[in-house]
Amino acid sequence: MNIYESIYLIQMKQILNKYIILIFGVYAFWIGGVPVIFSKVLPVVCENISVNSDYNVEIVNPKLILNVLPKAKFKAMKIAVENKSTQEVTTINNFKIDVRLLPLLTGRLHINSITADSLFVKANINQEIELDKDFFKNLDKSKIKCNMLKLNEFSVILEQQATKIPVMYSGSDVFFKKNRRYLKLYADTKFNINKTISNANIKLYLPKNNDINKSIVDIKVRN
Numbered sequence: 001m002n003i004y005e006s007i008y009l010i011q012m013k014q015i016l017n018k019y020i021i022l023i024f025g026v027y028a029f030w031i032g033g034v035p036v037i038f039s040k041v042l043p044v045v046c047e048n049i050s051v052n053s054d055y056n057v058e059i060v061n062p063k064l065i066l067n068v069l070p071k072a073k074f075k076a077m078k079i080a081v082e083n084k085s086t087q088e089v090t091t092i093n094n095f096k097i098d099v100r101l102l103p104l105l106t107g108r109l110h111i112n113s114i115t116a117d118s119l120f121v122k123a124n125i126n127q128e129i130e131l132d133k134d135f136f137k138n139l140d141k142s143k144i145k146c147n148m149l150k151l152n153e154f155s156v157i158l159e160q161q162a163t164k165i166p167v168m169y170s171g172s173d174v175f176f177k178k179n180r181r182y183l184k185l186y187a188d189t190k191f192n193i194n195k196t197i198s199n200a201n202i203k204l205y206l207p208k209n210n211d212i213n214k215s216i217v218d219i220k221v222r223n
Helices: 003-052 102-106 135-140
Strands: 055-060 063-066 071-083 089-100 109-125 144-146 148-160 166-178 182-193 196-207 216-222
Touching: 003 055, 003 063, 089 102, 102 109
Parallel strands: 109 144, 109 148
Antiparallel strands: 055 071, 063 071, 071 089, 089 109, 148 166, 166 182, 182 196, 196 216
């Protein structure tokens, strides 16, 4: 090996070391720096929204977790959104979401999992509650996909402006999971309107091959 070859090898090694340091620096900023900046900036953004808009927004103890794989996890002890004029409120406690990042580049949202201890929603509606006949068809065409949902308890209060009669829908132990092998859905719910109460316990298990012997469809309704 002559002197020119030695100089070339030394230069290539230096360039390679620079790229390695750059790559590790980017990953370090991605994993450590971005979550720290996010946790500091988000409360300020929420405060500005609360001051300059018709909504009060509160996010308690937000945390963003990033890793080498293209996905992100977001956690918050509490998320609360309140409309100042209508007093409509949405509150989620101990919220966690795991999202794949690459589908976002194509305008799609792929959620690996959503979990929460409790969900409370209070809203006003101007007309009677009616489910769109194409709701499930449109949902299937949506660019949002969720693999798993777990909710310990929820409570939804809808008040019709014309009648002032609140419609209350609540439940517990809600679990949904869908993958290539099966679909599972469990929920224990209660529907209350004008003191008329209906309870429903739902258990659904559908394997991919639609094996009747393994499928479970159990819906119990009690008035």
